[in-house]
Every structure is written in structure tokens, then in C-alpha cells.
Amino acid sequence: MRALALFNPNDSATLAYLCWSIWEERNSVVWKSAQPAANSCRLRGLRLKREWDDALVSIRAAIPPTADLPTPQEWKKPGPNWVKLNVDIATNVNSGWTGIGMVVRNEMGSFVACKISRMVGLFSPTIAEIMGVREALSWIKDNNWQNVIVESDNLQVVNVLNSMNVENFSMMGGIVSDCRSLINEISCEILFSHVFRSANGVAHALAQATRSFPNAMEWTLSPPEFVSLLLL
Numbered sequence: 606m607r608a609l610a611l612f613n614p615n616d617s618a619t620l621a622y623l624c625w626s627i628w629e630e631r632n633s634v635v636w637k638s639a640q641p642a643a644n645s646c647r648l649r650g651l652r653l654k655r656e657w658d659d660a661l662v663s664i665r666a667a668i669p670p671t672a673d674l675p676t677p678q679e680w681k682k683p684g685p686n687w688v689k690l691n692v693d694i695a696t697n698v699n700s701g702w703t704g705i706g707m708v709v710r711n712e713m714g715s716f717v718a719c720k721i722s723r724m725v726g727l728f729s730p731t732i733a734e735i736m737g738v739r740e741a742l743s744w745i746k747d748n749n750w751q752n753v754i755v756e757s758d759n760l761q762v763v764n765v766l767n768s769m770n771v772e773n774f775s776m777m778g779g780i781v782s783d784c785r786s787l788i789n790e791i792s793c794e795i796l797f798s799h800v801f802r803s804a805n806g807v808a809h810a811l812a813q814a815t816r817s818f819p820n821a822m823e824w825t826l827s828p829p830e831f832v833s834l835l836l837l
Contacts, residue, residue, distance in 0.1 A: 626650030677803035693808035706811025722821035734759040742787040
């Protein structure tokens, strides 16, 4: 933090990429028994920073100066006597698992609970997202919450769950059937709603945290520090 206070934005970004590269190197040593290589770690961080700079140049060149950019959507509180559960997923291609992040907030916008877990296997984004919703419904079943709005940033998944009309023997059909059964076992009302990624930031951060936390974890009294600022 002291370094970031002294550095200019470009040097601060370089520091961030070097820290990320060190973290990746540490994970390889801990989980894959790799030998630490300080120089390649440094070069990887600098390469990532350079690629990001090049990507920004390309993006800025492609956007007309007068283009109207969409306003980021913010998370909104549920109505009275409702809670809102946001869910998101993250995949790790190299390790072969899919992470799930979920957070529940009440009508005041206050934190109620959050949870992270992993599923073994890699799936298409739609399958992974609907499996995440299935886990969310199971979590709702285990808790005595009021009526729940389940929000996902995958529009296709929300449309499928709102129609519940996938009647086949595909993997999607089986998961939707599981979701339907769970809803029938839950005493409160469940609604499914689509939200843009910008309004699903807490669930996204929780899903990404499964890269560092291999075991399922749940917080109920207070949120973990790495999402506390996102909840304000």
C-alpha cells in the first residue's frame, strides 16, 4: 500500500501484475510441486502488463470518440420480505474444476450469508451456471430465508429456469429437472432474474476466490474481507 501511494498509475499497474505473477508462481510451487523460478516469474508479470497495455490501445482505437458507452448497472435491493441471492461461477481449465460463489442480502441491502464451493469437472458456461443455480437452490432449502430472488448474469440460464420447459435426457434437462424438484421442496417463493455482470460483482469475486480456497466455505455473521468493500 505504501508503494502504491508513491507510484504513478503505470508503475502501480506493473506492481499489481508482478504480485499476481508471484501468486501464480506460489500456487504452482504449493499445488504442483514446481520449482520456483524468480526470473521467469518477473518476466511473466511484465509480459502480462505489456499485453494489457497493448489491449487497451486496441480497444481505445476501436471506440469512436463520440460513442455512447452503457452505464454500468448497480445491484439493487429486493422488495420488503424478500432476500436476493446472487450466484456466479468460475472455471479452472488446468485443474479441471468449476467454482461457485453465492451471496445473500436482505431488503435493507445488508449481508446475510455467502458461500463458495467447487465442483469437479469442466462444463460449458451455460451448464456450469445452471449447476451453480442448482447449488444455490439447495442452499436456500437448507436455510429458513424469506422469499428469494435468484440473480444470475447468464440470460440463457435465467430464461430456461423461468420457463422450466427443458424436457429431454440431455445434461441440461437433467439439471433443470433437479432445479424443479428443489423448488417444489422449498416452502418460500423463488424468482429468477437476470442481472448484468456489473451488478453481480460480489458473487463474481466469491467465485474467483475458489481459485485460492479449495474447500467449501460459508460465512454468516460477517462477510470475508475480500468482498467486504464490494458490499458497501
